[in-house]
Amino acid sequence: MERTEAGVVFSVRYVVHPKIVRLHLAGELDVTTAPELSAQIDALLDAGHRRLLVDLAELAFCDSSGLAAFVRGDDRAGSLGGWLRLTGATGRVARVLAISGLDELFRYDQERHDPAPLADR
DSSP states (O other), rough: OOEETTTTTEEEEEEOSOOOOEEEEEEEOOOOOOOOHHHHHHHHHHTOOOOOEEEEEEEEEEEEHHHHHHHHHHHHHHTTEEEEEEEOOOOHHHHHHHTHHHHHTTTTOOOHHHHHHHHHO
């Protein structure tokens, strides 16, 4: 899913592995694009996927709407016996996660979660 609005590009794509689904976000996650992420998370959970790893390496910006989408997604996954974890945040996105405390809540621990190989970029 990719969207361009007023020069801003946001995309979410995913790769299904045997034990997890890895979502790749790129661009800017804000009030106009967060609903797209929520819809994708809902669709994956509705399809039976319960472990979602969200790769933020290509995400340039994230506001409170994006943070809310992560919290909502994790709450929904948790209610179904799964989880949502974040990985790859850098720059401003990493700072927003740190300031909000969500970096600790959603920290991805490779040993604990035993995912499929992550070299699928």
